[in-house]
Amino acid sequence: MNILTHWLREYLPALEVSDRQLAEDLTLRGIAVEGVHEVAGGHLFEMDITTNRVDAMNHYGVAREAAAIYNIPLRKLDDECAPANVGAGYPVRIEAADLCGRFTAQIVRNVTIAPSTGIIAERFAQLGQKPISNAVDITNYTWLAMGHPTHVFDLDTLEGSIVVRRAREGEKLRLLDGSEKTLTADDLVVADEKKALALAGVMGGWDSRVTDTTKNILVEAAWFDPAAIRRSSRCHGLHTDASHRFERGADFAAAPVANRYVTHKLVELCSGTPDGPMTDVVIPEVEAKTANRPRIALSSPTVQRLLGTTLDGGEISPVLIEQYLEALGCSLHPASEVGCYEVKLPSWRLDLEREIDLIEEVARVYGYNRFADTLPGFSGGVDSLPHRAQEETIRNTLRAMGWNEVIGSTFASEEDAMLFAAQRTAVPMGNPLNAEAGVLRPTLLSGAASMLAANMHRDVRTARIFELGAVFTGDTQQVQEAQSLSMGAYGSPAASAIVSAKDGLFFEVKGTIEALLAQFELKSVEFRADSLPPWIAPGRGARVLVESKELGAFGELDAAYADRLKARETIVLGEMDAAVLLASPLRVPLVREPSRFQAVERDLSFFFADTVTWDQINSAVHNLHIAELTSVEPREIYRDAKGKAVAIGEYSLLLRVVLQARDRTLREEEVAASIERIITALKELGGRQRA
Amino acid sequence: MSEQIPQLSGHDDATLDQAFAALQKQVRAGAAALSTDEARENFRLAWLGRKQGRLKLISDAWLKTAPVEAKKALGQRFNQLKTAIEAALESGHQASTSAGPGLDITLPGIRRAAGVEHPLTRTMREVVAVFEALGYSVGIGPEVETDFYNFEALNFPPNHPARDTQDTLVIADQEKKPGRERLLMRTHTSPVQIRSMIAQEPPLRLVIPGKVHRNDESDATHSPIFHQVEGLCVDTNITFSDLKGTLDHAMKSLFGSAVKTRFFPSFFPFTEPSADVQISCIFCGGKGCRKCKHSGWIELLGCGMVDPAVFAAVDQRRIELGREPAYGSNISGFAFGMGVERIAMMLYGISDIGLFYSGDLRFLEQFA
């Protein structure tokens, strides 16, 4: 919608600010001027007005806002028109009283139809409004001036009274745009005694239109029900200026004003003569819901309590409240309580319904930026999110070990979801974004796998990623949402003295999980090789159990899955139930003073059969309950594929044992005795000590 | 190197110091010419050879003749001498393998890279921290919500277009359910405001970070998946100027104390009065540049005073759940919300929103 400032200024004789200042002041009050263009005589404002403010989508409406902002007088719109002469004019009958609340009609005779000249032609050119003929242009000019749609009929095509009624099922009507419409009982028409003349509030009819040869005119200005017009306009695919306004609620009181304004211009510009008074049929029930709505109670203490302090350190005074609301068209009547009012609402502001709406208007016209910046006093405590610290610990621990956080899509394809979470049910979306997003993700694994593959295909050489996010299971009636943690890695496997490069990635992930779990106060953590999920390559992964409950699993991605992703190298994936961790307390470090006595390290070298696991060796040593044993760890594991240094089916293990007492230096005999017990225990496991 | 075994003339400290100083001098003299492997091996054999090395020969000779009380002192000094010999060998080795005369300190350091915090997590954490410092608690809620929490209680009228499946992603098979129980992807984090008010009496100060979804076409600046941080402050006598002051303070904390804020009337169903907030451009300081489209201002927040209809819906629900209504006419509050992606894109100069969800390490690693 566009506004000409020189037109605007006609209504605001006392307006002193420049057009640019006006544009800024309007914008800061919610009547947004998006563009300012110089035109002959002033500026053209490109407006962006929210749909709840249809009343301001015309020159007079914007002028009213400016008058309120600057506290200057606003000229009456009908100043120039002849005084009202309402009475028994052209006969009008409203049959659909629920859909048409008001209808005014005025006969104007002996008009001369010609192209528009003068101000109308100039302003139409500036605004880009298409001229048609002087009489039709007058209705459009009235629309641009005050935002109320009007219509002119060729009076000599009418047969009897105007009847506003529902269309008959299948009734035909040719419209102004030349299209022929078949109507239904949902449509509202303006008709005469014989035929439909116009699709009410949407578009006039072809047969009753004003043409070059029209001599006598009937001017219509009415008020139609928003829902009825919306229905008709949608049903017939017709979005017109008139339907736009009626759909959003027109001004009930504006109909007679608009009619007089059009009539006045027909006299002035088409040399017409009004014939008789203006007919004005009003449905009181509709008037009561629009122009005569009940008054709203407004209390200035409430205004002040909600809006607070102004820049000058004061508050919004009752004087300002009265000034602003009256400038916007409200009338304020003092109520019995001091500082309270009963407010009669303007007929054009159907968006105002409650006290808070009026308070917003006061704040808006005063100017949001003229309020001070204050901070509320503090009362009440701060509740920390119960698992906030756990969440941060997960993220920080993983990041410290070189893992990067990713955020993936909340959705997955059903196929991917089932591949990685066959035991869960995925919840389908009703209107999926695309075929790849058909279900809510029941697992983070499919997202992690495809992100890793995408990185691989971008030639990123190594990747360590994790995601902490929601997964969804259940069905469409009941969705369960839980936090999950996924990890994914490929590239740069770390070989060490105890694991080969081939196994390095698995052990890096295991080590990361161990370090992460060590942050939590957990009674037990176990890794098990059995019952792996299908996405883990057989024998190449582990399940993680925490306090004997399943936490998750990790391992090398199964070859079939890897092929599907066209993954060139080994991927290790894992997923854990983050909810378990979030609900676990964080471990509080228990500190013991370091022993003042020297520790003794002894390295033991053994051969073991491949069937003997580290867990068995570790347990065998710990089960001796040697009080001074402070650590036992594998230092080197060696297998010889040729079977020379170490027999096939066996491995050599270099074991480091550390002994230390808290209360004394260990004597050589004590150390020897403990080491001897350890050697015996390891031999019982089938170990042979290396010479 | 078949030098003679020196004689030890006594066992007092001074004599020992003198004798060992002479040996150290011999070691240093030999160490000066250890640039080849061969020279080092000869040096090693000469001093540390197991049978004929000088260290063994001298220590055998001197310890044999020493009185018992002097043996400990002698042993310590021989250990020091051995350390010096080993150090000479090691530094000779390093000198021969390094290319230049010393450290090339311009070579890159050896780094162990930490993983990166996702830029959205980082931005949310930074925004949340500002409000935590103001006494706000952190609130979270489910991503799958009901119509009641996402729309109805937030004063969206029944036929509001936001409810349409063109705008909102819905779970399948919801048609048979009562409207307010229909399951959908939350379109904003505001449902957490409702959940919190139903659960708790005022005063309430909450900051709510989270993931939200809308049925939008993706392009460079729009994604159907995005993140928000919202805030809610409810108490007796919370004012519009408190809202202004809080957001002005928060924006200064986030973007620097020179940043100014500007409030415009706006419309949201759940607040009234409602405002859009702009900050003065953090790139040009308000003079106008490409990033602020030459306006000097950047739009960043939506906010407003909590609509009384929202309080009424909350109290209605509290009553249905058998709780006391607690959000009567003496209570007021404000709410605000901002898009995390938008802030992160602005701060880090990101032009494609899709990068956030790509898991592309070439993108993410830049946040290290």
Ligand SMILES: [Zn+2]
């Ligand atoms: Zn700028």
